[in-house]
Structures are given as C-alpha cells and as structure tokens.
Amino acid sequence: MTPPPGSLLAAEDLRKAYGPTLALDGAAFSIHPGEVVAVMGPSGSGKSTLLHCLAGIVPPDSGSITYAGRELAGMSDAERSALRRSEFGFVFQFGQLVPELTCVENVALPLRLNGTSRKQAERAALTWMERLEVDGLKDKRPGEVSGGQGQRVAVARALVTEPRVLFADEPTGALDSLNGERVMELLTDAARSTNAAVVLVTHEARVAAYSDREIVVRDGKSRDMERAV
Amino acid sequence: MSIGHTLLGLLESGPRHGYDLKRAFDEKFGHDRPLHYGQVYSTMSRLLKHGLVEVDGIEAGGGPERKRYAITDAGITDVERWLVTPEKPEEYLQSTLYTKVVLALLTERDASDILDTQRSEHLRSMRILTDRKRKGDLADQLICDHALFHLEADLRWLELTAARLDKLREAVTR
Amino acid sequence: MKVRQWSRDLGLGLRFAFAGGREGWFRVLLTAVGVGLGVALLLLTTAIPNALDVRHQRDEARLDYTYDQTHRPKGADTLVISDIDGSYHGADLRGRLVEPEGPRAPLAPGLSRYPAPGEMVVSPALRRLLDSGDGKLLRERLPYRVVGTIGEPGLIGSQELAYYAGAKGLASHINGWQTARIKEFGRPQASGSSSEGLDPVLFLLVLVVFVVLLMPVGVFIAAAVRFGGERRDRRLAALRLVGSDSRMTRRIAAGEALAGSLVGLVFGTVFFLLGRHLAGSAEVLGISVFPSYLNPSPALAVLVALAVPAAAVLVTLFAMRGVVIEPLGVVRTAKPARRRLWWRLLLPLGGLAMLAPMIGQGADNGDFNEYLVVGGVLLLLVGVTALLPWVVEAVVARLNSGGVAWQLAVRRLQLSSGSAARMVNGIAVAVAGAVALQMLFTGIEGDYTKATGKDVNKTQMQVQLQPGDALGPAAAKFAATKGVRKVTALGGFQVGDGSFNTEEGPKVQTSVTVADCASLRTVATLTSCHDGDTFVARGGDKEMDAQAAQLTKPGRKIFFNTTRGNVDGPDFRWSVPGGLRQVRAVADVNGNVSPGFLMTPAAVPHRMKSLISGQVYLSLDESVPDVHEYVRNTAARVDPMSDTQMWAATERSDKFTSIRTGLLVGAACVLALIGLSLLVSQLEQLRERKKLLSALVAFGTRRRTLSLSVLWQTTIPIALGLALALAVGLTLGAVLLKMVNATVGIDWASVLTMTGIGAAVVLVVTLLSLPPLVRLMRPEGLRTE
Structure with missing residues (x-):
C-alpha cells in the first residue's frame, strides 16, 4: 500500500502499544489539502492515539507517517515540535487555554512561539478572533468566558498560524449541540478558507457530518469508508 | 403528516381559495414534496363532507380550485384537538436494518460490514442535510435538524449494534 | 454550644x-x-x-585553677596538675599531667583513680582516635599506656579529645600559670563570680x-x-x-x-x-x-x-x-483588593522604633532590654513577610514585554502574586536576618579579634620551652624535624638593680637574651660573633635604653630574676664585665626591639642555665603534610610541658566562633527546610497543570520555553524577596551596629554569600522540579478518557 497520490498527510500500518494495551494495530490514514476527515469509533478504539501519532505528538511503535513527503518517524522530537508549531494546529476538548493569559494572548501564543513579535502576533490573533466572533473577549481570561466562547478562542488559536493541518480532538465534546454546531461551522469554514486539512476526532455523528468523509477506527484498526465503497 | 389538519389550520387565519391553500402549504411545509391539486381537492371535499369547512364563495369560471373555503366552528375544534393530541412516538421495532443484520449473522456474512456501509450511507445523508442547513434559513435549519436527529438516532443504534454483534451472533445462531 | x-x-x-x-x-x-x-x-x-x-x-x-598565686604546701590532699593543652589536626586536645601527692588528693570529675607515671586515662573520642590510623602521629606524641577512660562527667562533649597522664616531679614546675598545686577542682570561691556572664x-x-x-x-x-x-x-x-x-x-x-x-x-x-x-x-x-x-x-x-x-x-x-x-x-x-502599603510599613517601622532607643548603649556596656531587642527584630523581620506580597504585586503588575516564557511566568505571577510571595517569604526572612547578623559580626569582629601583629611569612610556629630546657639540643631536634626550614631559638631572663624576691622588685630592669650567633643576628646587627661573646644592645625606646644603659655599665652589680611564678628563687648577683661590645638591636620576630644583654650560650654563667626559658621560632615548609603535627611531636619529645602555638594573622574569640557556627548551622537547616517546602509547592502546582502542559507541548511549545517559564516564575519573586531582604537586613544590621557602637560598614562579600545561598536554593529547587516537569509534559498527559 502506498499513500494515495496528492495526499498531504498519510499513515500506513501504524502500531502503538501503551503497556499491554494495543491502541493502534495496523491503522492507516490519508488526507488531502482542504479536506475534512472525521475519525470515528467507539471510546477506547484508538481514535485519539491515531491523532496523536499523525500529529507527531507520540511516535508510533512501527509504521510510517508522511507529511508533505517527509517521514515523521525519522524526525527528532525537536523537529516534530517545530513542525507542530509551524504547520499544525490543535483544538482539544478542554484544558488547553492558559488560564493566566488573556484570550488574545492565548490566541497569539503559537505565533509568539514561532518568534513573531508580540504586537504583530496579537494583531493577527485579533483578526482570527473576529472571524470566530469572539473579538469582544480579547482582554478576558479563559476563566471568565463560557465554554463555547472558550472553544472558539481555542479554534482561533489553532488557526492563527494558518496551519496546513488542523487536528481537532472532540472539539465540541464539552459543548451543547447549538454551541457545538456553531463551533464546527466556524471551524470548517475557516479551515476551508485557508485550504487547511482537518483531522476531526469525534464520536458524534452530527459533528462528523461536517466532514467530507470518515474513517472508522475499531480495536486499533482503521477503515476508510470512501475507499472501501 | 395529516394534510387535512394542516389545511384546516391554514384556513383559520381567513377564507382562501384552493389554489392559495396549496401555495401556502408548499411554501411552509412542502419543501420535499409539493401538493398536487388533486390532493387539495379530495381533502377539501372530505372536510366539507364532515362539516369542518364550508364554501365561502365561488368565483366565475367554475372548477374545484375556484371555490373559496372557510373553516367552521367544528373545524376549529378539530384543529385544536389535533394540535393538543401528542403524536404517537414511532417504534421501529422491526426495522429492515435489523433484519439485514440478523440475516447476515445467520448466513455467516460480515455483519459489521453491513453496519459500516449503512453508517457511511447515513453520514452521506447527514452531510447533505448539514450542507443544506448551513446554506438555508431558520426553517431549513429546523427541518434539517429534525431529520439529522433521526439519522443520528439510527447511527447510535448502528454503533450499539456493532458493539454487541458478538452477543447477537450467539443469540441468533443458538 | x-x-x-x-x-x-x-x-x-x-x-x-x-x-x-x-x-x-x-x-x-x-x-x-x-x-x-x-x-x-x-x-x-x-x-x-x-x-x-x-x-x-x-x-x-x-576546672583546675592554676593561676592561684597563694603558696600551698605539699600535703595528703594536694595534687600537682599541669595544663598541657594542644591540638591535633585542628582539633583541640585537652591534656593534663597529674601527680597526686597524697591519698586524699582531689579526684578530677570522670576519673576513678589517677594514672601512674607513664600511664594515662583518655576520653572515648581520644581512645578511638588513638586506635585509628588517623591517630598515628598522636600516638608518638603521647607515649603513655592507656589505662582507663574519662567518664562523661569529666567531659563537656562527646567528641572532646582529653587525657590525664601521670607524671613525676611536677612540683618543681609550679609557676603560677601552667602548673599548680591544688586541693580541689572547680572554680575557687575567691575568684569571684561563678561564671563570666555573657x-x-x-x-x-x-x-x-x-x-x-x-x-x-x-x-x-x-x-x-x-x-x-x-x-x-x-x-x-x-x-x-x-x-x-x-x-x-x-x-x-x-x-x-x-x-x-x-x-x-x-x-x-x-x-x-x-x-x-x-x-x-x-x-x-x-x-x-x-x-x-x-x-x-x-x-x-x-x-x-x-x-x-x-x-x-x-x-x-x-x-x-x-x-x-x-x-x-x-x-x-x-479581583482581590489591591494590597495596602501603610499597615505593612508600620511593622518594620515599629521594629525600628523599638530598637532606636537602645542605639549607643553598647559603648557604656549597658544591658540591652531583651524584650525590646526581640520585639524589634521580630517586627522588622515580620515586616519582610508583610511587605513582600505588596512588593511582588506592585512590581509584577508593571512587568510586561518579554518572550513567551517570561510572559507565561509574569501572567501567572500577576494572577497569584500572593502565593508566589508566600513561597519565598521564608527565604527572604532567613536572608534578611542572616545579612543583619553577618553585618553585626563583621562590625564588631574587631573588638573580639586581636590583631596579633605577627609576621606569618617568616614564622609559622612557636614553641615555648620550660625554664632549664637546653636550648641548643632542642634547636637541633627541631631543625631535624621533617618540614622545618629554619629554627630561631632565643632564650632569656630578666635582670634588675635589686632583688626580685622583694615585694616591690627592682626599680630598673632589662633583659638578657641568650642564643647562638645565628639566632642572635635576628635580634641585633652583629659584625662578628663567637660562642662565648656577650654584647650590649641599644636601640629600643628611650626609657628602655636608659634602663639598659644603667645596668650594662661595666662593674655594675646586678640581680638575676630567679623567681618562678609565685615562688621565690635564690638571690644571685653578677657583676657586669668590662669591654662588652655595643651593638644595635633590631626588631625580632615578634616585632619588638629589646635592648639589654645578648649572650652566646658559652657566655652564660653556669648557675644561670636553669633559669633560661627558651622560645623556638620555626619557619616551615607548609606543603609538607602534617608538618604541624611533626613539630608538636618534637616539642613533646623535648619537654611534654612545652607550649606550641600556631602563628596566625588574627585570633578569634572562642565564644564568638561558636555563635557564628550556630548561625551557619541554623541558617543551613532553615534554608534546607524552606527549599523543601518550595519544591513541594512547585511540584503540586505542576501536577495541577498536567493537562495544560501536555496541550502546550502538543502545539509545539519547546520544553525549554516551559522550563524557562518555571525558572522565571521562581526567580522573579525570589529576586524581589532577596532585594527586600537585603534592604531590611542591611537596615537591621546598621541599627544593631549602632546599638553596640561599632562602625557601620557593609561586608559585601558576606552579603553576597547569603544572597547567593538564597539564590542557590531557588536554582536547586527549579532544577529538582525539572525532571517531573519534563515527565508531565509528555503527550501521555493528553490521554484522560
């Protein structure tokens, strides 16, 4: 099996064990620029581990991951960190905003990590906050905003570097359906506008419905429904 | 959906021609399937027969669509009774999908494959609905949501069944 | 209820x-x-x-009070005891020679009986030392057979090195300061107050x-x-x-x-x-x-x-x-109310107010009011803990621009400046107190440290021999000792115009220095010198020169000082021979210029030989290991009662040293404690942020950035704490110095040392919290469900 032509991020035959638990057992994945792919499956099926491997957060025990023609497995931790800083964006379910920083500072953080000056970073951050309709919260701290607002701030932060891949792990898990859908709409709109690929881990069908196609993970094995059909 | 009750309800705001009734219905509820004139005609004659509407006037030219209908007191009572009566929740106790899964298990086919394919199909519908919802107005959104929630319910059943396939196999092949 | x-x-x-x-x-x-x-x-x-x-x-x-000037006859209840304290490898060695003169001789505390000549009883620590390899040189110095152990009542510490050795003929050495005949141990009633009193x-x-x-x-x-x-x-x-x-x-x-x-x-x-x-x-x-x-x-x-x-x-x-x-x-x-400054300032100001009335009291030796001292110092130090949160809040609120690590740290501090201040309060108080004390110590050190005025470059050790110890052979033995470069042996006694045995003594006195030619040249300029020569030296101050001139006139009958402590000696007269050569006296190793007679050994009248008490000055090759112990061993061989001294630029009061030591030990304990609490709260804080840390790592934050932010987070409050501690410490120190009337000066070296120790604690704590931090930053932290 070779990655499908034109894919931005592809993985083959991933294996990863945490102690005796086999989290991934030969999973595969591929995504094209501008595509939104949902990773679905029951709890404990290995969805999040797949995302962590694809994002270079966790190295797989075996298998290959290629991003834009480069093999992730061969990279050092520092190189993978740099890749995450500049090319990837992340949205998690919760616990991701730094409670001491204001919202705009949180959004500006990834740019600052890349060495952008504070002023410039915060200006860019504010633009993204406007797009996600949370620019009114810029001087508030995460503790002072609602869950849905916080998640939008997190999406703005994930997009501020204009990443080529956005990883979202249950981004609406802590939100009610109205807020969840609004976040999904904004997220997918923003991603499409920058032609970013979105890897969306979710167990909710209605969230997955914002994707272009889905991959089902079960017992550490993946199934690409589009290619299977 | 009860077309009779819907048309009765539309008449409550004032007498209308059959043609107006069809237009109002299509506009508000008929996104998927517009009404045929014949349907309007037959429904109105049934309502007339039961004394729920009366003919308010007939325009020159004749024909059923030229009649102007008005709701009667009995009609108003009927609409009201319909509205306050809860709909019976539908129970899909013998769904086709269930039959398919059991058959697959009995014939030792891959049942999870059926479920995955079905999920994919459901998701495809959901994507279309989601897309329509994003582009449409509030009415579109509410209608699509209704459908989406139903599909989601199906999907939940699919997930649950997938997780219990082994037990189901034991039960049906015993 | x-x-x-x-x-x-x-x-x-x-x-x-x-x-x-x-x-x-x-x-x-x-x-x-x-x-x-x-x-x-x-x-x-x-x-x-x-x-x-x-x-x-x-x-x-x-206590064996050897300074007693009263003459006591030998009796059934007397003991002759000689203090021969020394040191070994830097540790003090308490030594006593004892000779009971009757069955009822007083028994020293901790002893059941006195050792016979050639035997000794030792403290447990000394016994261990002698039995170990480290004690090899000391065994040579103490050639006595160990026959017993000194019990606890006779010792003041578990690690004290002490011995009592039996001796013979000690009575002839009674001199009113080193050797005495005593009837009891303990401080005699006559010597006034039972303790020195602080x-x-x-x-x-x-x-x-x-x-x-x-x-x-x-x-x-x-x-x-x-x-x-x-x-x-x-x-x-x-x-x-x-x-x-x-x-x-x-x-x-x-x-x-x-x-x-x-x-x-x-x-x-x-x-x-x-x-x-x-x-x-x-x-x-x-x-x-x-x-x-x-x-x-x-x-x-x-x-x-x-x-x-x-x-x-x-x-x-x-x-x-x-x-x-x-x-x-x-x-x-x-948003907690902004911290108010005024009541925080009241505490240290109140402390100063309590101390102020006592300024200058040290001069007239007046007593300090202990309650005011304790209260004032307490208030000043409590003031540190009260002021620090305010200072941290005020400063941190103004900090802004900087890198990501800095920003993360500053924002965290802005949100919880109180807990940050609490973390360093302990260190700040400890440093403030220690700085004040260091200042006090250095300031009054002059009062308690005598400048010896000795030139340690030429001479490193000095051995005082007993009167009568033959100077020449002793000098030869020292010269043959390993590590000794040069030996200068000077003997001497006093002469006067009248008998030394009378109550008032002679009116005019001068000294006689006895040494070989080489050693004599260290005290006077000699053109030629042979054994048997006698010289007359001039060149001291006027008064001394005048007295010497009177006594060195040819034919003048002069008296030799034959007393030994409080014991009279036989009168011995000598008439000054004619034709003595005049020479110029120069400063000796002690820096003194002593006019009078200079005699080579052969010129000393035979009967006077037993009067000469010698001093041996030694120049050493200090790179030779244990050179000091070799010298002490030789000294003990020459005469067990000889007294060996190290020359140092200054000597410190013993009491003073112990206080300083107490402070150091205490400060070390306290800082270790505080470091521990810092570490614990740091780890706790990190654990609570586990998920956030993992998320930050996920989106590519460098470990270095996070580690740096942890470092900043401790460094900023610590720096502020130390700055405040220095301010308060220096103020307190200055006030205390004024109280004892010493010149106010800042010993920057010790200030920096204390500050450095405080900073080191922070650094160590940060370093120790880094491994857990790195562990918490692992992506596994993202797995929760």
Whole structure:
C-alpha cells in the first residue's frame, strides 16, 4: 500500500502499544489539502492515539507517517515540535487555554512561539478572533468566558498560524449541540478558507457530518469508508 | 403528516381559495414534496363532507380550485384537538436494518460490514442535510435538524449494534 | 454550644484528613513532615541554652585553677596538675599531667583513680582516635599506656579529645600559670563570680541569632499547613454541596490542618530525638555535646506542643479569608483588593522604633532590654513577610514585554502574586536576618579579634620551652624535624638593680637574651660573633635604653630574676664585665626591639642555665603534610610541658566562633527546610497543570520555553524577596551596629554569600522540579478518557 497520490498527510500500518494495551494495530490514514476527515469509533478504539501519532505528538511503535513527503518517524522530537508549531494546529476538548493569559494572548501564543513579535502576533490573533466572533473577549481570561466562547478562542488559536493541518480532538465534546454546531461551522469554514486539512476526532455523528468523509477506527484498526465503497 | 389538519389550520387565519391553500402549504411545509391539486381537492371535499369547512364563495369560471373555503366552528375544534393530541412516538421495532443484520449473522456474512456501509450511507445523508442547513434559513435549519436527529438516532443504534454483534451472533445462531 | 460546634467541626476535619484516601494521607504526611521539621528545630533551639548550661557547669566542675598565686604546701590532699593543652589536626586536645601527692588528693570529675607515671586515662573520642590510623602521629606524641577512660562527667562533649597522664616531679614546675598545686577542682570561691556572664554585646548576638533562626521556621510552618490547598478547596466545595455552611467549612479545613500538625508534633519529636542522637556523634567547630545535654526545658516543650497546632488552625483560618467556597467550586475573590502599603510599613517601622532607643548603649556596656531587642527584630523581620506580597504585586503588575516564557511566568505571577510571595517569604526572612547578623559580626569582629601583629611569612610556629630546657639540643631536634626550614631559638631572663624576691622588685630592669650567633643576628646587627661573646644592645625606646644603659655599665652589680611564678628563687648577683661590645638591636620576630644583654650560650654563667626559658621560632615548609603535627611531636619529645602555638594573622574569640557556627548551622537547616517546602509547592502546582502542559507541548511549545517559564516564575519573586531582604537586613544590621557602637560598614562579600545561598536554593529547587516537569509534559498527559 502506498499513500494515495496528492495526499498531504498519510499513515500506513501504524502500531502503538501503551503497556499491554494495543491502541493502534495496523491503522492507516490519508488526507488531502482542504479536506475534512472525521475519525470515528467507539471510546477506547484508538481514535485519539491515531491523532496523536499523525500529529507527531507520540511516535508510533512501527509504521510510517508522511507529511508533505517527509517521514515523521525519522524526525527528532525537536523537529516534530517545530513542525507542530509551524504547520499544525490543535483544538482539544478542554484544558488547553492558559488560564493566566488573556484570550488574545492565548490566541497569539503559537505565533509568539514561532518568534513573531508580540504586537504583530496579537494583531493577527485579533483578526482570527473576529472571524470566530469572539473579538469582544480579547482582554478576558479563559476563566471568565463560557465554554463555547472558550472553544472558539481555542479554534482561533489553532488557526492563527494558518496551519496546513488542523487536528481537532472532540472539539465540541464539552459543548451543547447549538454551541457545538456553531463551533464546527466556524471551524470548517475557516479551515476551508485557508485550504487547511482537518483531522476531526469525534464520536458524534452530527459533528462528523461536517466532514467530507470518515474513517472508522475499531480495536486499533482503521477503515476508510470512501475507499472501501 | 395529516394534510387535512394542516389545511384546516391554514384556513383559520381567513377564507382562501384552493389554489392559495396549496401555495401556502408548499411554501411552509412542502419543501420535499409539493401538493398536487388533486390532493387539495379530495381533502377539501372530505372536510366539507364532515362539516369542518364550508364554501365561502365561488368565483366565475367554475372548477374545484375556484371555490373559496372557510373553516367552521367544528373545524376549529378539530384543529385544536389535533394540535393538543401528542403524536404517537414511532417504534421501529422491526426495522429492515435489523433484519439485514440478523440475516447476515445467520448466513455467516460480515455483519459489521453491513453496519459500516449503512453508517457511511447515513453520514452521506447527514452531510447533505448539514450542507443544506448551513446554506438555508431558520426553517431549513429546523427541518434539517429534525431529520439529522433521526439519522443520528439510527447511527447510535448502528454503533450499539456493532458493539454487541458478538452477543447477537450467539443469540441468533443458538 | 459554640465550643461543641467548634470541636465537632474540627473533629470532622481531622477525620476527613485521614479518611481522604491516598491523596489525603499524602497531604497529611507532607504537612506533618514540614511541621515536624519545624517542631524539631524549635525543640532543638529550646534545648540549646540548656545544653550550653550543662556544658558550662561541667566545664566549671573540672576546672583546675592554676593561676592561684597563694603558696600551698605539699600535703595528703594536694595534687600537682599541669595544663598541657594542644591540638591535633585542628582539633583541640585537652591534656593534663597529674601527680597526686597524697591519698586524699582531689579526684578530677570522670576519673576513678589517677594514672601512674607513664600511664594515662583518655576520653572515648581520644581512645578511638588513638586506635585509628588517623591517630598515628598522636600516638608518638603521647607515649603513655592507656589505662582507663574519662567518664562523661569529666567531659563537656562527646567528641572532646582529653587525657590525664601521670607524671613525676611536677612540683618543681609550679609557676603560677601552667602548673599548680591544688586541693580541689572547680572554680575557687575567691575568684569571684561563678561564671563570666555573657557580655551584653554577645548576649545581643545570641538573642538575635535565635530570633533570626526561629522566624523562618515559623514562616515555614505557616507554609506547610497550606500544602495541597487547592485540592482541599475542591473537597470542601463538595462538603458545601451536601449542606455545610461556609463557617463550618472553614473550621473543617482548620481541622484538617490540625491533623497534619498533630502528626507533625509526633514527627517533630522523632526528628528531635534522632537529631539529638546524631548531635552526640557530631562536632561543629570543636563543639560537641552529649545527647543527654539536649533536653528542652519542659515549659518550653509544652509551649511548642500547644503553640504549633494552635498556629496551624489560626493560619488556615487566616488563609481562607480570601477564599469563598461555594457548593459548586471555589471562588477566589476574583479581583482581590489591591494590597495596602501603610499597615505593612508600620511593622518594620515599629521594629525600628523599638530598637532606636537602645542605639549607643553598647559603648557604656549597658544591658540591652531583651524584650525590646526581640520585639524589634521580630517586627522588622515580620515586616519582610508583610511587605513582600505588596512588593511582588506592585512590581509584577508593571512587568510586561518579554518572550513567551517570561510572559507565561509574569501572567501567572500577576494572577497569584500572593502565593508566589508566600513561597519565598521564608527565604527572604532567613536572608534578611542572616545579612543583619553577618553585618553585626563583621562590625564588631574587631573588638573580639586581636590583631596579633605577627609576621606569618617568616614564622609559622612557636614553641615555648620550660625554664632549664637546653636550648641548643632542642634547636637541633627541631631543625631535624621533617618540614622545618629554619629554627630561631632565643632564650632569656630578666635582670634588675635589686632583688626580685622583694615585694616591690627592682626599680630598673632589662633583659638578657641568650642564643647562638645565628639566632642572635635576628635580634641585633652583629659584625662578628663567637660562642662565648656577650654584647650590649641599644636601640629600643628611650626609657628602655636608659634602663639598659644603667645596668650594662661595666662593674655594675646586678640581680638575676630567679623567681618562678609565685615562688621565690635564690638571690644571685653578677657583676657586669668590662669591654662588652655595643651593638644595635633590631626588631625580632615578634616585632619588638629589646635592648639589654645578648649572650652566646658559652657566655652564660653556669648557675644561670636553669633559669633560661627558651622560645623556638620555626619557619616551615607548609606543603609538607602534617608538618604541624611533626613539630608538636618534637616539642613533646623535648619537654611534654612545652607550649606550641600556631602563628596566625588574627585570633578569634572562642565564644564568638561558636555563635557564628550556630548561625551557619541554623541558617543551613532553615534554608534546607524552606527549599523543601518550595519544591513541594512547585511540584503540586505542576501536577495541577498536567493537562495544560501536555496541550502546550502538543502545539509545539519547546520544553525549554516551559522550563524557562518555571525558572522565571521562581526567580522573579525570589529576586524581589532577596532585594527586600537585603534592604531590611542591611537596615537591621546598621541599627544593631549602632546599638553596640561599632562602625557601620557593609561586608559585601558576606552579603553576597547569603544572597547567593538564597539564590542557590531557588536554582536547586527549579532544577529538582525539572525532571517531573519534563515527565508531565509528555503527550501521555493528553490521554484522560
């Protein structure tokens, strides 16, 4: 099996064990620029581990991951960190905003990590906050905003570097359906506008419905429904 | 959906021609399937027969669509009774999908494959609905949501069944 | 009613503390260790005066007063004893030669009988030393057979090196200072007050040392009962949910703190007993104690046992002032009121006001009011803990631009400047106190340290021989000793115009220096010199020259000083021969110019030989290992009663050294304690941010950035704390110096040392918290579900 032509991020035959638990057992994945792919499956099926491997957060025990023609497995931790800083964006379910920083500072953080000056970073951050309709919260701290607002701030932060891949792990898990859908709409709109690929881990069908196609993970094995059909 | 009750309800705001009734219905509820004139005609004659509407006037030219209908007191009572009566929740106790899964298990086919394919199909519908919802107005959104929630319910059943396939196999092949 | 409610809630808290599962136990344990260490230190501190007291009593009881000038005849109840103290490898060695003169001779404390000539009884520590490889050289010096051990009552410390050796013919050496005939041990009534009594300046020092050491312990205990505060708050929120009101919650929290401090009391007692035991085998700058000395006075111990739990409860109640625990969580009063400066300033100012009236009292040796001293110093130091939160808040609010690590740290500090200040309060107080003390020490060091005025470049050791020890052979033995470069042996005695045996003595005196030609050249300029020559030296001050001139006239009959201490000698007259050569005296190794007679050994009249008491000055190759011990061994071979001294640029008062040592040891303990509490709270904070840290790593934050932010987070408050500590410390030091009337000067080296130690603690804590930080930053932290 070779990655499908034109894919931005592809993985083959991933294996990863945490102690005796086999989290991934030969999973595969591929995504094209501008595509939104949902990773679905029951709890404990290995969805999040797949995302962590694809994002270079966790190295797989075996298998290959290629991003834009480069093999992730061969990279050092520092190189993978740099890749995450500049090319990837992340949205998690919760616990991701730094409670001491204001919202705009949180959004500006990834740019600052890349060495952008504070002023410039915060200006860019504010633009993204406007797009996600949370620019009114810029001087508030995460503790002072609602869950849905916080998640939008997190999406703005994930997009501020204009990443080529956005990883979202249950981004609406802590939100009610109205807020969840609004976040999904904004997220997918923003991603499409920058032609970013979105890897969306979710167990909710209605969230997955914002994707272009889905991959089902079960017992550490993946199934690409589009290619299977 | 009860077309009779819907048309009765539309008449409550004032007498209308059959043609107006069809237009109002299509506009508000008929996104998927517009009404045929014949349907309007037959429904109105049934309502007339039961004394729920009366003919308010007939325009020159004749024909059923030229009649102007008005709701009667009995009609108003009927609409009201319909509205306050809860709909019976539908129970899909013998769904086709269930039959398919059991058959697959009995014939030792891959049942999870059926479920995955079905999920994919459901998701495809959901994507279309989601897309329509994003582009449409509030009415579109509410209608699509209704459908989406139903599909989601199906999907939940699919997930649950997938997780219990082994037990189901034991039960049906015993 | 109220009491019952209180005790019920406190009891509930106690039960919660122990029933809280693993986490609850951990918290109790942490608090207990913290409180325990504090309690141990407190108990130790309260025991020290007692220990010093016992030491002093023991020391008094074994005193052999050799300075007694009264003449005592030999009797059945007399003992002749000679002090031959020395040192070995830097440790003091208490040595006595003893010769009982009758069956009722007084027995020294700790001894059951006196050793016969050629035998000795030794302290346990000395016996161990002699038996070990380290004691090889010392065995050569003490060629006596060990026949017994000195019991504890005869020793002032477990590690004291001491011996009593039997001797013969000691009576001939009685001289009124080194050797004496005594009838009893202990301080004689005649010599006045039973103890020296601490000089007010030293007393002030001791007081301040105690306050300075105990303050940080208090601050530490306050910090310890707050360990795990955030988790506790969450648990209390759960209690609110099931219906306890906010006051009950507070009391329950206090109960939990009480649990920790009660266990802490037990721990503290154990730590104290362990420390006490350890103290028995430890020696700090020549001071060791027996564990049995370290008994805190019961009243103080009870006070500690009551005060610590009470303080724990009060601190918790105080700490929870700003926290509102709601059923669904903890609300920290969102924007706490800006800290006010005025009452914080009142504390140190009040302290200064209490100390101010005593400025200048040290000069007339007036006593310091101990309450005012303790109160003033306490207020000044408490002022540090009160001012620090304000300073941290004020400064941190103004910090802004900087890198990501800096921004993360600054924002965190801005949000919780109080807890940051709390973390460093202990160090700040310790450093402020230590800086003040260091200043006080250096400032008054001059009073307690005599400049010896000796030139240590030419001479490193000096051996004083007994009168009659043959100078030439002794010099030869020293010259043959390993590591000795040059030997200058000078003997001498006094001559006068009348008998030295009368009450008033001679009116005109001058000295006779006896030495070989080489050594004579070190005290005068000689053109030629042969053994048998006698010279007359001039060149001292006018008065001395005039006296010498009178006595060196040819034909003049002069008297030799034959007295030995308080014992008269035979009158011996000598008439000055004619034709003595005049020479010019120069400064000798001691820096003195002494006019008078200079004699080569052959010129000394035979009968006078036993009068000459010699001094041997030695120039050493100090790179030779144990060179000092070789010299001491040679000195002991020449005469066991010879006195060997090291030449040093200055000598320090012994008492002073022990206070300084106490401070150092205490400061080290306190800083270690504080470092521990810093580490604990740092780790706790990191654990609570586990998820956030993992998320930050996920989106590519460098580990370095996060580590740096942790470093900044401790460094900023520490830097502020140290700055404040220096300001307060220097002020306190200046005031204390003014109180004892010493010149105010800042010893920057010691200031920097103390600051450095404080900073080092932070660095170590940060370093120690890095491995857990790196572990927490692993992506596994993202896996929760």
